[in-house]
Amino acid sequence: MVGPREGFVDRIRQGGVHLSPSLAAAFAEVPREVFVPDGFQRRDGTWAKPADPDFLDVVYSDDVLVTKVEGGRPVSSSSQPSLMALMIETLDVRPGMTVLEVGAGTGYNAALLAALGARVISIDVQDDVVERARAALARAGVRDVRVELGDGYVGRPDEHVDRVIVTVGIAGVSPRWQTPIVAPVEHAGTHPVLRVGSDHTARVVTPAGFMVAAGPLTAAHPFPGPAPPGTIKGLRPYGETRFDPPLDPLAYRDLWYAAGVWNRRATQGAVPGREQSSLMLLDEDRTGGAVVLPDGSIGAAGRWADEYAAEATAVIDRWLDLGRPPMTAWRIVLAPGGDPDSPVLLPHTWEL
Structure with missing residues (x-):
């Protein structure tokens, strides 16, 4: 591996993430640029294109790549690699497992899971996102990933699923998902990643911010939405x-x-x-x-x-x-809430 890809794994590790040998190999082997063939939005708002001289340098940085924008708002992306790595490591995927991924993104995350030996079912509500993810996975030669159009809330009740990973911000987890679940769940205007167990208790894995899902998964909002620029004046x-x-x-x-x-x-x-x-x-x-x-x-x-x-x-x-408790010290109990017809399990109580 030469060029911009060289050192990619080391850049991910610089964020403090421990990479297992198998996940490090997956990041080294799966070509990220294949999953952003139409480019992405730079942090300055301009659009990076494959022909740009620094395109691969940015692709192989430890940064999020926004791939779809609607009304000035990002709606699909390839997440920051170090965050992806932390979530995948927390998921504890082993060869032969079936993983349900809610939110297909570019397909890159599913490709990494497949490289670990998992069979992946990836679901997204945006038909163009589904088509692009399918095409990228095919170009990369990735097998054992099935990308479907649909509402991730329902999950796959007719199939055995060993793990669930969510790549969009949600208000609560679906009671239809099998556990364990790794998901970014709304809290105080952000989406810290939680690991949810079979008893519907959870622990915080890491702070994060995610694009918000659609449908029942965000029907409940226990906190006010973020205050945009220009809202608060005269502090x-x-x-x-x-x-x-x-x-x-x-x-x-x-x-x-x-x-x-x-x-x-x-x-x-x-x-x-x-x-x-x-x-x-x-x-x-x-x-x-x-x-x-x-x-x-x-x-x-x-x-x-x-x-x-x-x-x-x-x-x-x-x-x-309380001695400045870290977010990872909280034990969280989830309880039903949201739309009575399509309830979600929301963080309900916290204890140290």
């Missing part, structure tokens, strides 16, 4: 900074996750002057609330600014009093 500072140095990205996500456990108004918001989204307690008007930054400083706006600033302060205090 006023409340109190002093609490963390010097500021929390690193993972610790900030730990605080963020705890905020979602304790406050159902927790979500993400775009804050002027900050490139990354921030933890926010969004008020009922969706024009104010309180923002918590990585240094622990709080800014608040809107009719109930004082109340939301106090709630944000209470979240920080409680997290510190």
Whole structure:
């Protein structure tokens, strides 16, 4: 393996992911560029094409490749390789197993699973995504993957499935899926990846953000949707900074996750002057609330600014009093919710 593909596995490992020898071999052998023949959207919004000089350099970076955009919103992609690796390792796939994949994407994830010896049934609700994934898998010479058009909520009740992996953000898992399940489940405006067991308890695997699924899997929204740019104006500072140095990205996500456990108004918001989204307690008007930054400083706006600033302060205090628990420390119990005709199992209670 030479050229841009050389070092791809090492770049995935640099994200702190442990790769088994078999999964490392899969990443080394499956050609990612075959699954993005029409290119992808760069982070600056421009479209990368196969003829571009740096096309393969970007393909073999540890970054998400957005392959379909509708109305300015990404709706399909090839996920960040290190995140894919972590989810696949958590799935604990072994040769001969049947894996149900909800969300086909480009077909690349299914190809990696097949390289591990799995038989894969991949389901997607977008017919063009299904056709492109099928074509890419055929070009790559991948066998043992069946890509179907349909609603992943139903699963495959007429077939034995050993594992379920979900590659789109969902509000809760389908009670029709066999366990174990690895899935990004909505929490405070993000989609941390959960591993769900047969007793419908779960643990957080990693923080993440995903494009949102359609249908019953997102019929329930326990948290307010993210606050887009320009929504929150006139933030006023409340109190002093609490963390010097500021929390690193993972610790900030730990605080963020705890905020979602304790406050159902927790979500993400775009804050002027900050490139990354921030933890926010969004008020009922969706024009104010309180923002918590990585240094622990709080800014608040809107009719109930004082109340939301106090709630944000209470979240920080409680997290510190508990010894800054990481998100992976929470044990989550799922319970039915959402549409009564098509219920999903939602995170219901949390304990450390």
